[in-house]
Amino acid sequence: MNREKDSDLRQLESELPSLTAEIQALAHRHQGNSRALLALLRALEQTHRDIHEGLFQASLPSNRQQLYALLRDIEESGGWPYIERMRLRSFLSNLPDFGIQATDTSSEE
Template sequence: MELYSSDNSKAQAADIDEIRLAVKLAAQKREKDCAALLGILRQLEELHRDIRETLFQDSLPTNRQHLYHLLRDIELNGGWPYIQRIKLTQLLATLEDESTLEASED
C-alpha cells in the first residue's frame, strides 16, 4: 500500500457512502426550496473548509519523500478537492431564460 494512497478502505468507503446518502436525501426533501438548498450547500462548504484547515493541514507531510508520495497520489487519483460556486452570469442567464419564457406565454 502506498504511503498516501487515496484508495478508500472498506470502512472509509462505507462512511462516505452513508454521508453521501444523508446529504442527498436532505437535498431531495428540499427539492423546490432554493433557500434551504443554498443552506445545505453553505454547510457543505463550511465543512469542507473546516476539514481542510484543521485535520487535513495537520496531516500534511513533514518531509520531501512523503510530500512526493502525496503529490503523486493527487496527480494519479483526481486532483485537489474543490467546491465550485455557481457563477453570477449563469444565475442571471437562468433568470433571463425564465422571463423570456414567461413573456412568450403572455
Template sequence: MPLPDDQQQRLDALLNQAADLAAELSGQPEQLLDLLRQVEQLHRTIQDGPFRSSLPADRNHLFSLLRRMEQSGGWPYIPRLQLRTFMDLLQRDADDGPDQPLAA
C-alpha cells in the first residue's frame, strides 16, 4: 500500500537529500561507507521498532500482510558486500597487473 501523498512527498525530499549528500561525497570512500552504515542502521531501527511493533497479532491478519508483502516486492533488504568478497575482488585486480581499474 503506497504512502499518502503528503508522506510520500516528505520521504521523496529526504531521499533526494540523501542522494545529493552521496553525490557530494563522491570520491570519498570512507565518508560514503559511513553514510551507508547510517542508512543501514536506520533500516534496522525502523525494522526492529515501529515495523515490528505494528505487525498484526492475529495469525490471519499477519498471513494476509505477508502475502501482500510478497506480491508487492518482498522484504526490504539492504544487501551488504562482504568484506572477504571485496578483498578477493581487489586481489584479483592486483593479479591482473598494475594500473588496471578496479572491477565494478
C-alpha cells in the first residue's frame, strides 16, 4: 500500500509543475484586470477549501505512527499550505488617493 501511495505521490509531483504553470499563465493573461484576478484567487481559495475540508480530512491517519509520519513529512517538506488574504488596510493602501479619510482605524477588516 505504501508503494502505491508513493507512486501516486510521484505522479502528482510530476503533474504539479505543468498545472502551476497553467495557473500562472492564466494569471498573466489577465494582468491588470483586478476583477479577473480576484475571480482566479477566489477559485483557488475555494479549491483549497474543498480539498482541505473534504478529501484531505478524510485521508488523515488513523493511528499514531501514520500521524507522526505525516507531521514529519509536513515539517520536512515546507510546512502547512496557506492562502493569505489581503487585509483591507493593505488593499486600501494600494489604491490612489481619492481624498477619502478613514474615520475608524480600530478595525482592519
